[in-house]
Amino acid sequence: MTATTVEAPPAPPAPARSQRLRDPAFWADWAALVGLIGLTIVFQALNSTFLSYGNVQSILVAAAILIILSIGQTFTIATGGIDLSVASVMTFAACAFGWAFTQGWALPLCMVLAVVTGLVFGAVNGALIAKGRIPDFVVTLGSLSAASGLALILADGKPTTVISPFLLKFSTRGIGLFGWTFLLAVVIAVITHVVLFNTRFGTHVLAAGGSPEAATATGISTARIKIAVYTVSGVLAGLSGILLVARIGASSPAADTTMTLNTVAAVVLGGVSLLGGRATIVGPVLGALVLTVLVNGLTLVGVSQFYQPLAVGIVVVLAALLMRFQK
Amino acid sequence: MTATTVEAPPAPPAPARSQRLRDPAFWADWAALVGLIGLTIVFQALNSTFLSYGNVQSILVAAAILIILSIGQTFTIATGGIDLSVASVMTFAACAFGWAFTQGWALPLCMVLAVVTGLVFGAVNGALIAKGRIPDFVVTLGSLSAASGLALILADGKPTTVISPFLLKFSTRGIGLFGWTFLLAVVIAVITHVVLFNTRFGTHVLAAGGSPEAATATGISTARIKIAVYTVSGVLAGLSGILLVARIGASSPAADTTMTLNTVAAVVLGGVSLLGGRATIVGPVLGALVLTVLVNGLTLVGVSQFYQPLAVGIVVVLAALLMRFQK
Amino acid sequence: ACGSSSSGSGPASGDPAKPAKVAAVIKGLDNPFFQTMEDGIKAGASTAGIDPTIQAANSITDTTGQADKLTALAGQDFSCYVVNPITGTNLVQGLAKLAAAKKTIVNIDSPVEEEAAQAAGATPATYIGTDNVAAGRLAGQEMVKQITSGEVAVIGGTSGDVTSGKRVEGFTSGLSSSVKVVQEVAADWNREKALTQATTVLRAHPDLKGFYVANDDMALGVVRAVENAGKTGDVKVIGTDGVEEALTSVKDGGLTATVAQYPYTIGEMGVEACAAAAAGKTLPTTVNAPVELVTQDVADQALKATPKPFGDYEDPIADLLK
């Protein structure tokens, strides 16, 4: 019984290409990319050091943390959730690292502690959301607060200096243009891309986000998926905590609240719908780069600090306007 | 042709009561209320001044701004959107007020300017979302940044002192237990409640949030609704800007970013779904009170600064756990 | 519940035998500066035999939150309130309440704006603190001493923040005509942002000679940026606050200098002022808290003395209590 009756929709002439062009995800990626290219052209025109080797290198290194956090955020958003606690959990993980370091733990152990801290926080977030049936927004808002508090308590409100030659090298060296931290972010992006599009787990994440009822009806445990994505987000936040410590040579309990909003902005600029069910990894990575380039470029060009927020706002909206071309 | 065949669902014994008990919104309201009562009992037990006349009075006054902003937020969330710019728009409106005040404008004109500022910002938000078809989150994230920038530019980065006997009275006096600002918030709550549940506009807001396709199919212009709700949110932010100036005696361009998250938390704690389509006004008002009582109570009881964020986080999650009883 | 036990904002009030009940409302403890201040308040209180209630804003931009905390405490039975307002006016409501209840108000660190105080009908019994403008000026003068001429950049806190604004204002006023501020950026009091921004600024201005940074936490990030660019020593970094980590860095040759403002002493004096007022003493209207420039040669001394000043300073309030 072959498909003899496929008359209705006239066979699209060049399925592969034209189909990709009709795919919303493609256009959305393209939007972030266009934004990135547009900004690059503008900034390069205004200040020729923008595309200098050194500046590109620093942009990539500066973007690493945001990229990693945004990837974690992508997973939670793909299930229709949101993780408002990423930045605070990162801060807490960094403080845990700092605490262990001052206790004289070996460096690898400190790192493990940071990641485990993130993991535990993420898992608790996920469990409360899935088992407690509390909205994602509220749970992670709560843990935003709780993680900040724990960081303050653990660090006694003071930054802890962490001097380690290894970390210093890790945060300042790399291969050519690409710092180690940026390369780590790229590796994570590649792995998560494969997970999202080439494993059962990834498909189930998208299904649970697209239609929880349908996913449940086919036997997917949406609760387990929720726990898993928040754990992923937590682990990546823990990892970012290590990068943060490496970058500034200290762990500081003062959380950067705008970082969380930036991760969400990166994800959305990357064309991922906040309603869940559709996601890419490339998009959020590009989104994170757009935001980093923006700050770098505005400072490089010497835009006054009062005009910077205005410029950021306008660029974010303009970049998003490109997404209009999405279906 | 009367309903003779209504055999299937056995007539519920006491429709009015039992139906309300099955109504999720009822349970959600109840959750915020239970949270409020629970906190009150705990704090009163720990410190008997909690329920003193003076303290209740200050709680109510302190809650006014958050209540008003949360009401605006409720409208945007009811359409499935979110307004991340409320706090920044409030700040900008306050700066506009301060600027006009130093220019020697009459007080009523300054107030009008603040409200108009909020209105314009809200309308622009709404227009970009509806006409530009950009996700709510991105547009308002952009205008969060833009409004902060404009506030800095307008105020030249410095606070402007606004000392007016009228404003001082407005923010410190009232009728008995109820400060004028709280009474204003209550009046706004009553009006918006009527608008939401007793006008065509309110029904259309809920319809547009619940199912944009269905709303469109019946001829409701979802674009117009979007513009309207963001305008409402903007106007209320502008109004809050006046209250802010009255409260701190100055307009300061440094925005308080946590305020926005608090409005969303208040709305969600009030049992309003972030997916849109369902809303109450009472809920968010109670949610805002819960958050205000929490800060007041923790301060009063003398919980250490480092433990306060932790306590807030835990209480927010616990309060939300009550919402489990929602259907 | 409002205590009527003590009254009068002046020293003439109250029962001299009774120790003061002190409440302190300070700025956000997310910054070590204010933690040290809290320690100072506690230390001062324990010497005076007082058990103080200390509250702080959630962050250094939390103006309304701080106001709420003061109003919450204002209704309670304290005789003396130590306040460190985030802006000159944000505590006006609470102050009005305090004035109505005739409580003693001790203003530390950031001054309450005169107009606001008048509107609230409150007169702080004393103001103890250093002008942030003065602290900034010290940094500016030191910068001139270090580089004599050239380009410098300023890394401020959150845009629009009052403290940051004052320090930067002071810094600029302390510069000579041969030193030019080429760029001013905001790093939101965040070390990582300061690092990122400073890296970019160094790129934009390859000839940059120095950075002034509005607090030490950020300054340490800037030091890292300078290190990463391989310009340690060539680019001077001057911070403000004088926290321990910064003093260590000065000693090790990372940070060029920092302007130490001794929040510890300010806090200590604040409580002592309350005790003095309760004892019926007349407080001086203004007390200048010590400010010291810490450079490498005095870093050791400063580290040893921290959180107290290493040099001598006047303490008129301690004299009152003697």
Next chain:
Amino acid sequence: MTATTVTHDLVSVENVSLSFGSVRALRDVSLTLQPGEITALVGDNGAGKSTLVRCLSGIHRPDDGTVRFDGQPAHFSTPEDARNAGIETVHQNLALVEDLTVWQNLFLNREIVHGFGPLAILDKRAMKREAQRMVSTLAVNVPSVTSTVRRLSGGQRQAVSICRAAGFSSKLVIMDEPTAALGVQETERVEKLITKLREDGHAVLLISHNFAQVMRLADHVWVMRAGRCVAGRRIAQTTGEEIVALITGAQQS
């Protein structure tokens, strides 16, 4: 296949085309609807029936071609335009707001109010009463007009949709598979209702996969296949077999 006498047609669709990306959902569709008649539209799944309906009710705009309503070219850019012109539609995907109650859905964008302008207050009592009456005419067991649509079974929802379209005076009522989810009794009632609409002078456009029903009710039938309108027949002059043959393409035009 153009309209015979333009003056008489209630609706005439002329050479309408519409594509979604590379899917050409409608290709050069032309057909007419007579006033006071029940016209059926039949065709396989994916033939483009619902898409055509959405063009008539203002949800989609044709890429090409014109639609005339009552002799005038109709450019409905929004569903509201179509509704104001007198076209009510029961959509296949129901178009109900799940979180609103039955009565709110019935009166959506047709609310009864006290007072005028922005100060108009909803007359909930009247709407509930009226809704109760509308629902009871269909004999469907809708638990209560104050319950939310989310709680209703598939057939109950369908009934609410039909009530809404039939409950307001209009020149044309379009029903996209109105009885697909309905039980025997309910189907009978809906069929009666459709006949009654015709008696009252309304035109009805009925989409149905149920041939018995089409043969029973309709005056005229149009057949669509793969985005094209391939044939039109008076019911009196055709048979179920012929229509099936037209649908499957076994018989050409």
Next chain:
Amino acid sequence: MTATTVTHDLVSVENVSLSFGSVRALRDVSLTLQPGEITALVGDNGAGKSTLVRCLSGIHRPDDGTVRFDGQPAHFSTPEDARNAGIETVHQNLALVEDLTVWQNLFLNREIVHGFGPLAILDKRAMKREAQRMVSTLAVNVPSVTSTVRRLSGGQRQAVSICRAAGFSSKLVIMDEPTAALGVQETERVEKLITKLREDGHAVLLISHNFAQVMRLADHVWVMRAGRCVAGRRIAQTTGEEIVALITGAQQS
């Protein structure tokens, strides 16, 4: 009305009740399904048919009563349990994920993978090929298995749902109004498919408002009315009229 011989029944539902708030959707329902038979479940809108189906497929848990599957008491707490036990369901609301492609939906939670455990990588090629085959057996014009479900017409979606349930070996296939949205040809194909499922030894539970279809396909029919299972008949021993009478309540049990 309890099961006659427990050992032989594939499914036996015993005194199952379920309420949603004050709506008693199921009241003391008892019925049995025989292996290798097509059993029909009929009843008016809101009679509780879909609710009963959801109890069998693990979405709802009965408040009261027991369900036995293959002789064992079955406590399906999740749809996965039911699927693992061998029950596939075509839900009335379709249960498709709109943003996933047709092949992803067909293989949802049944993905074909290379490798084992957490390192397993999807075999997209195999799934697409297999999906193409599954879809073509139903002769529905699904544009392409790589298009997302969002783009499909009502009938096309229904076809995907049916493919999914029929495509995996199972003991019982439940179909909740599978042909409601389908055209003539497609309905015919689905009916053939149902008969074929029976031939292959699967049991089928069919919910339908189409009596002709029920009489044509089913071996046994159960009638529900207002949450109760009011009668059961062998098709051979009943008539369409009797069933209608049972549904409407004109005839008691």
